[in-house]
Amino acid sequence: MRSVLPVLSVLAVIVGLWYLAVAPMNIRVALDQAERGGEVVTPETPLARQNVSVWALMIRNPDHVRAGYALDRPRLPTPQQVGRELWKTTGAMALRGRAWSKRSLIYHSWITLQSTFWGFLLGTTLGILGAVAIVYSRVSDLSLMPWAIISQTVPIVALAPMIIVLSSQLGIEGRGVPKAIISAYLCYFPVLVGMVKGLRSPRRDQLDLLRTYSASGAQTFSKLRLPASMPYLFTSLKIGVAAALVGTIVGELPTGAISGLGARILIGDQFGTPLAIWSALIAAAILAGVLVTLLDLVQRITLRRMGMQA
Amino acid sequence: MSGEKVIEANGLDLVFQTNDGPVHALKDVNLSVNKGDFVSFIGPSGCGKTTFLRCVAALEHPTGGGLSVNGMSPDEARRKRAYGYVFQAAGLYPWRTIANNIKLPLEIMGFSRAEQDERVNKVLQLVDLEGFGGKYPWQLSGGMQQRASIARALAFDADLLLMDEPFGALDEIVRDHLNEQLLALWKRTQKTICFVTHSIPEAVYLSTRIVVMSPRPGRITDVIDSPLPADRPLEIRDTPEFLQIAHRVREGLRAGHSYD
Incomplete structure (x- = not known):
């Protein structure tokens, strides 16, 4: 319970800064609207206002700052507006039985x-298999690792449309598979790096001990390397699941998808509805938080059952 | 002592090739260890005492000379489970209970479930850890962890115990206690023990023979057969005989070691 206060404090600071930022971000829109409503603002025309800083506009039109907090299409919506929109598109719809609208x-x-789930599954599997290959074979260490690193330097936004095009060339229908591939592409890397470190974590004498028993390679893997890598695995899984979510959203952005949070963000942008963008962003953040928390829970349970203090 | 040879080294050589040129880790080492002996290896860092033990365990391979364990090559002897090895760090797996740590070699060697349990109980008793089988390593003190690792080395009935500074990281009071227990264990089980140490009193207190070694190149400078009786209370360390042997070990170390 002692951690509640600092957590709430940080949250309060973020929300506070957000509220403060709304005034300068929205003052121009607020003044434009007031002018169209017949009110007199200084300077009077939008053209004249263009070269005046937002700070000066706020000082010269103090009465209109308030209006920036209640716009229909704000540059930056208030937390309250986002919260209301979020509720309108989730809880309220669920209560009316329209959750799947x-x-x-x-x-x-x-x-x-x-898509995140399939991407995470695919990426994690590839990451773990790659790590095993790298740890057990010097050839794959030298040949695989550089490609893994290079793969992460290519911007995913550039790659995503190509993956979509290529998979449709291969006759794969729908967006599900290419989205999962893009998601896996981002997610496998942290898992690979973490597992390589984890599988290599046993000390020299721990490996020597198994040699004195004439243990086979498979026994060394199952009895020492794999269990020793578990704490590393979970750390990378948490990074990996967040990356998988980002990958899926990126996969939904430039590809003309019509469903998914990424599509909502894109559509919100095209139709000029910032509230839709922001509520989709917050929904994505909440989703990431839930996924990471779930993995954290699995980690605690697993490590405790293994007798390790997590 | 039957005089049956457990370890026999003839002109053993081991040269490591490093980036700074060849390092002579062992040079012309001649030694035989008889069944039931308690042999200590003492010397400064780099004298090859651990390397010799690792050669016996087939963890290193000599570059010259002959080495046999139970009349076989070290590799063969390892496959026949000739020895149990105790490392400086207890090296218990944190994700296994004490009992399951002791079962580790038994699982690898394919003992049946029932036999595993039976052996675990037996060796836990030998090292005075009855009732601790269900605990995890972090719940035990450093001395208890090291006893558990000795139990693990004893679990599969190897007649030879190779111990590489097993008590090196423990404080002196715990170490005295463990030394006493180790002697009792040795008498009860009739094992042959090779014991690497940095401590002169520890070597003299425990051993029937003390092998003094010196570095660059790693070699044996003195082998001392201890005249101390088999029954050794801790107070024996204050007797003139004890101090005399300790003195000879110290002389041997000084002679072989150039302080440059």
Whole structure:
């Protein structure tokens, strides 16, 4: 319970800064609207206002700062507006039994979550297999590792459309598979690096001990290397699941997808509805938080059952 | 003592090739260890005492000379489970209970479940850790952990125990206690023990023979057969006989070691 206060303090600071930022971000829009409503603002025309800083506009039109907190299409919505929009598209729709409507963020989150899950599964499997190959064979250490590093220097936004095009050339229907591949592409790397470190974590004398028993390679793996790598694995899985989610959203962005959180963000951008963008962003953040927390829970349970203090 | 040879080294040589040129870790080492002996290897760092033990365990391979363990090559002897090895760090797996740590070699060697349990109980008793089988390593003190690692080395009935500074990281009070227990264990089990140490009193107190070694190149400078009786209370360390042997070991170390 002692940690509640610092957590709430940080949250309060973030929300406070957010509220403060709304005023300068929205003052221009607020003044434009007031001008169209027949009010007199200084300077009077949008053209004249263009070269005046937001700070000066706020000082010269103090009465209109308030209006920036209640706009329909704000540059930066207030936390309250985002919260209301989020509730409108999730809880409120669920209460009316419309959780799976195309306008519900629950539906879009579910679409994103599915791809994230498959991408995470694929990426984790590839990461672990790659790590085993790298640890057990010097050839793959030399040949695989550089490619793994290079793969992460290519911007995923550039790669995502190509993956979509290539998979449709291969006759793969729908967005699910290419999205999962993009997601896996981002997710396998932390798992690979973490598992290489984990599988190599046993000390010299721990390996020597098994040699004195004439243990086979498979026994060394199952009795020493694999269990020793567990703490490393979970740390990388937590990074990996967040990366998988980012990968899925990126996979939904430039590809003309119509469902998923990434598609919501893109559509919100195209139709000029910042509230939709922000609520989709917050939904993605909440989703990532839930996934990481879930993995943290699995980690605690697993390590405790293994007798290690987590 | 039957005089049956357990370890026999003839003109043993081991040269490591390093980036700074060849390092002579062992040079012309001649030694035989008889069944039931308690042999200590003492000397400064780099004298090859640990390397010799690792050669016996087939963890290193000599570059010259002959070495046999139970009349076989070290590799063969290892496959026949001739020895148990105790490292300086207890090296218990943190994810296994004490009992399961002791079962580790038994699982690898394919003992049946029932036999595993039976052996675990037996060796836990030997090292005075009855009732601790269900604990995890972090719940035990350093001395108890090292006793558990000795139990692990005893679990599969090897007649030879190779111990590489097993008590080096423990404080002196715990170490005295463990030395006493180790002697009792040795008498009860009739094992042959090779024991690497940095401590002169430890070597003299425990051993029937003390092998004094010196570095660059690693070699044997003196082998002392201890005249001390088999029954050794800790107080024996204050007797003139004890001090005399300790003195000879110290002389041997000084002679072989150039302080440059």
